[in-house]
Amino acid sequence: MTEYQIVDSADETVLRDGTIKLHGPEAFEGMRRAGRLAAEILDAITPMIVPGVTTAEIDDKVREMTLAGGAVPATMGYRGYAHSCCTSINHVVCHGIPGEKYLKDGDIINVDVTPLLDGWHGDSSRMYLVGDVALKARRLVDITYECLMIGIGMAKPGNRIGDIGAAIQAHAEKQRYGVVREFCGHGLGRLFHDAPEVVHAGRAGTGPLIKPGMFFTIEPMINLGKPPVKMLSDGWTAVTRDKSLSAQFEHSIGITEDGCEIFTQSPAGLHKPPY
Numbered sequence: 001m002t003e004y005q006i007v008d009s010a011d012e013t014v015l016r017d018g019t020i021k022l023h024g025p026e027a028f029e030g031m032r033r034a035g036r037l038a039a040e041i042l043d044a045i046t047p048m049i050v051p052g053v054t055t056a057e058i059d060d061k062v063r064e065m066t067l068a069g070g071a072v073p074a075t076m077g078y079r080g081y082a083h084s085c086c087t088s089i090n091h092v093v094c095h096g097i098p099g100e101k102y103l104k105d106g107d108i109i110n111v112d113v114t115p116l117l118d119g120w121h122g123d124s125s126r127m128y129l130v131g132d133v134a135l136k137a138r139r140l141v142d143i144t145y146e147c148l149m150i151g152i153g154m155a156k157p158g159n160r161i162g163d164i165g166a167a168i169q170a171h172a173e174k175q176r177y178g179v180v181r182e183f184c185g186h187g188l189g190r191l192f193h194d195a196p197e198v199v200h201a202g203r204a205g206t207g208p209l210i211k212p213g214m215f216f217t218i219e220p221m222i223n224l225g226k227p228p229v230k231m232l233s234d235g236w237t238a239v240t241r242d243k244s245l246s247a248q249f250e251h252s253i254g255i256t257e258d259g260c261e262i263f264t265q266s267p268a269g270l271h272k273p274p275y
């Protein structure tokens with residue numbers, strides 16, 4: 001049986017007890033601020049994402065903006081991770097590590113940021129097109145964004161978490177794309193990762209009931225080929241097993257009385273490429 005916990009937003013002691021947290025107005029305001037900063041960072045790096053830039057340079061900009069915004073990168077030091085964002089290129093599904101790799105004409109890249117602002121996590125990622133990108137890659141990016149928004153449309157009181165994954169899976173598989181199962185969306189707030197898990201595939205009508213006050217991410221990872229992934233020896237980078245392209249978008253949302261609020265919506269209107 002799913003357990004829920006009403007959280008007093010003034011109490012920063014949040015137990016890692018596996019319960020689904022239900023938050024009030026103060027928590028929503030905290031998440032709005034954190035989410036807006038995440039979105040502003042993703043907006044700001046847009047002009048940088050061109051052939052010849054390194055992923056380390058992107059990481060430096062993310063760190064600079066996060067600190068300037070009064071936050072810290074939640075990823076730095078998280079389970080030993082040493083960077084301010086994740087940069088996942090082409091067949092990298094998620095958790096690509098920034099470094100001296102140069103972006104090339106035709107690449108697609110996901111940049112994933114999580115500023116921790118006043119105790120709240122704003123978690124978001126966005127796809128970018130590098131130079132002249134092939135039609136099949138651009139279409140994958142478009143469909144992945146559609147999957148995100150279709151999933152968000154199912155995130156409302158009375159539905160279940162499984163309804164989100166079922167809707168995403170149906171749309172992706174209609175295009176003959178693969179939906180990654182090994183990684184999923186998650187609850188967040190005071191904690192970086194919390195209950196519930198939001199798998200992006202599954203059966204409608206299953207999983208925890210969606211209630212007002214829940215905070216979680218929806219972040220579908222869609223492959224041009226088959227769903228399976230494998231981990232590289234660095235312990236972080238996940239890639240498609242068949243080396244096909246992969247794309248991902250992520251928003252952090254809060255469930256309201258009649259739907260949901262997207263905390264990480266782009267203030268500049270840069271929702272999906274081309275920007």
